[in-house]
Amino acid sequence: MNSDQFGQETMFCSLLPGDIVIEILLRLPIKSLSRFKSVSKPFCSLIKNPNFISKHYAKITQETLPHILIMGRHHKTLEVTLRLINSLTIHRDIITPPLHFHVPFGMTSEKTRIVGSANGLVCLNLNNHNGVAIVIWNPAIKKFKPVPKSPYVSTLGKLTITDLGFGHNPRNNDYMIVRLLNVATSRRKYEVEIYTLSTNSWRKITSDGRVLLVIRPFWKPMAPGMIVVKGVAYWVGVEVRNEEMCSVVVSLEMNSEELKFILPPIEHHGIVVDLREAITLRLFNLNESLALIYSTNLEKVDIWMNNGFDLWVLDDEIKSWSKKFKVEPIQGFLLESGFWENSKAMVAQERKEMCYDENGDYVYTKGETNLYLYDVIKGDFEIIENHELRAPFQGYSYLESLVDVNGGVGVTKEVDLSMFLEFDPLLF
Known part of the structure; x- marks a missing residue:
């Protein structure tokens, strides 16, 4: 240039x-x-x-290590809050406390969550008493794009969003949202929609009913579901094979209209007795490759590290899995979200302390959640100090950029979204 x-x-x-x-x-x-x-x-x-x-962004990525954008509830107010963890290094002489990351959209519900982060853009699924809305936001240049409602939504009647994914498509340098919709009256009826930032519009993907969508558990609203890697969206579904319900990884290339199906790496792990079991196949982005972890915990759909686990990585060319590494058991830690610098995972440890009055009578239980970056290869912990958040958590890589949001709206402090879009009361 x-x-x-x-x-x-x-x-x-x-x-x-x-x-x-x-x-x-x-x-x-x-x-x-x-x-x-x-x-x-x-x-x-x-x-x-x-x-x-x-x-400019290529230069930033070459010279700057990734930050982590963490979303959780404030430990006192319980409001959904964002914190930014500065650049990660193997050894930090000075640990910089997380920065408060101001969100100007009036986030009031714990169901509000990050859909994804790519090239400095952050996609948020906002949820409040009016309903649900989606925005694409560049905090660095203080602009956001209100995502319009889909024209296809009203054709299906009562709907629920089972999952959302956001990512960058390097093939055409566009940004896309993939949305999975379930008809409330039937688990077998579903729709897949794609929104593109360049066109500011939705299109519907034809589905053959072969795969049932896994319903996101209401008790784990921030559990990572859909993962976007190099322009391909992946999520876990359930299909019937030989009269048995089996887990399957569904993929959708963002330039394509075709859904593809990938078997999990260990076949017997895919057998589903209950739909909740499919959610125990958890997907992650590991160094721009799709990674999969299988958890045997079915009660809360959490990945406790007490028993350890294997991490599998998909070769996207030949669609085959290989075991990347084995994580040894660690008592009392929960894998919360994502991997950074190839081998670091964000893990949480919750400590509870029973508090008594001067007479020795029980008053309340005080809870404290510690967040760490855990190197799954070396076994080293690095604490994330002063984050002031409590579970559930989300974590996404983030670096500032100048990337525009296709004629977005400028925002400095607070913005009333009702001026720019209509919240959808049907999608919860």
């Missing part, structure tokens, strides 16, 4: 060649570049140019 791409108007100053100016700008943080948009039209044109944005 050079200054000639932007014509003569992009000659920024007479003292420095345009290429040099561009190289300087590529090294500046988002905050500075946002200010420079108001310096001149050539600067604004350059900083908004998709080629510059892509090159």
Whole structure:
């Protein structure tokens, strides 16, 4: 990329060649570049140019380790809250406390959750007394895109959202949301829809009824379900084979209209006695590859590390699984969300203390949740201090970017979403 791409108007100053100016700008943080948009039209044109944005983000990813965006409930107010954990390193001499990550959408329900994070964009599924709404948000440039309601929703009657996924499609440099919908009156009837940011519209994927969708348990609203890896959405479904209900991994390429089905790595682990058992096959993104963990805990759909587990990785070319590594048993720890730096997982340890008054009578139980990054290969723990959150948790990789949200709305402090979109009261 050079200054000639932007014509003569992009000659920024007479003292420095345009290429040099561009190289300087590529090294500046988002905050500075946002200010420079108001310096001149050539600067604004350059900083908004998709080629510059892509090159700037590529430089950030090369030079900056990923952050973790964590969502949970505040331990005192119980409000849904975001915290940002700064760059991860193997050994940190100074542990920086998590930063409060302001969300300007008035999140009031514990059902509100992160759908996904990609290239600096964060997709949120907002839930309050009005209903449900979806937004795509770039916190760095303070813009968000209200996602319109699907025109197909009303054709099915009473619906529930079983899962949502958000990701980047590198094949066409677009951002997409995949939504799974269940008809409340029948587990066998479902729909799959895709929203694309470039078109700002939904399209419906034809389904043959072969796979039943796994219903997200109401007691685990933040459990990771759908995973998007390199433009392909994956989730766990249930199908009937030889008169038995079996777990299967469903995949959908975001450029395609075709659902594909992948058997789990160990066949007998896929046999389903109850639909809840399918949710014990949990999917993760491991270094831009699909990873799978099988848990035998059926009571709360949590992955306790007391018994350890194997982590399998899918070769997306030949659609076969290989065992990546084995995690040794760790008593009292819960695998909460995701992997970072190839081998670090976010795990939680909940401690409860019974409190008594001066007469020795029981008053209440005080709970405290500690969050750690656990290196599943080395067995090392690194505590996440002062996060002020309690379970359930979500964690997603996040790095700032200049990526636009296709004519999004600017937002600085608080925004009334009812001005921009209509909450859907049917989708809970």
